[in-house]
Amino acid sequence: MRIAVFATCLVGTVAPRAATATVRLLERLGHTVDMPADQACCGQMHVNTGYGPEAMGVIRNHVRTFAPVLDGRWDAIVAPSGSCVGSIRHQQADVARRNGDDRLARTAEQVSARTYELSELLVDVLGVTDVGAWFPHTVTYHPTCHSLRVLRVGDRPRQLLEAVEGIELRELGEAEQCCGFGGTFSLKNSETSAAMVTDKADEVVATGAEVVAAGDWSCLLNISGALDRRRTGVRAAHLAEILASTRDEPWQGADL
Structure with missing residues (x-):
């Protein structure tokens, strides 16, 4: 599969090794991995704090960056964060619609349908539970x-x-x-x-x-x-x- 990685802003700035590990894991399993350069935040922090209108630019950037999944550039999008994937699925389209951008809302829904948290991607999409890992701890x-x-x-x-x-x-x-x-x-x-x-x-x-x-x-x-x-x-x-x-x-x- 061709998989795009959404690193998330927190991982990208504070704990990049989670994103690196995600890439290493997927490549070891034989998949082609891409990390779009224009990605930033999903907007969760703004929305959760009550700043829906202010989140629109952030949401618009996220949707635009990962929209190529709808044209077949990638087969799926994965993020090493249940929190951010939750926001992508349950907040982005709703915020866009509440702020009068139905077109963005529709695209956000389509992109979110191709977006998975890591364990979801591995178990539900790739059908694997044993990834060949070794962790003697x-x-x-x-x-x-x-x-x-x-x-x-x-x-x-x-x-x-x-x-x-x-x-x-x-x-x-x-x-x-x-x-x-x-x-x-x-x-x-x-x-x-x-x-x-x-x-x-x-x-x-x-x-x-x-x-x-x-x-x-x-x-x-x-x-x-x-x-x-x-x-x-x-x-x-x-x-x-x-x-x-x-x-x-x-x-x-x-x-x-």
Whole structure:
């Protein structure tokens, strides 16, 4: 398949290794990967904060950048973020329509129908759960709110992780509880957010895992920050990083 990668603005600026891992993984599986140069933000931060009209330019850029999927340049679009894919599917067309641009709304709907979160693409579109990964670490997995409640990815990430050679998965207590990030929520409601991530960090530490994994680096930033401040030694890894890890090119991890 020909696959376009939407890196997302947070990954592109803060945790680019998730995008790199996504490309490495897909190329290892035999696919042709492109990363359009004009991509930027999907507009989620603006919309979630109540700035719908201000998000229009951002949404218009995203739709224009990835619209070639409708002409056959790519077969699919993938993003290493359930949060951003959730925004693309459930916000962009609605915002465009509310702001009087029905043509943009229709195109946004068509583009969103070809856009997948990584585990969705692998399991549902490519039909693979064993990607040939090797990750000899103990891992606990946090299902992020948007992937869980908006995209409803279900056990797809778990299927992929269970097929990884060498991995030992440890159950995370209260796994479905939010980590407290929520984008600007963590700024506007910092005390509540801090209490929520403290609870999440407690559960991660209780597993005894070496690595906490998730499908969104936004949540991992929040969780790993809490873990680092307590000097727990627990490291964070995006799902893509684990799946891209092999015996020949093992995961190294990195401090942000």
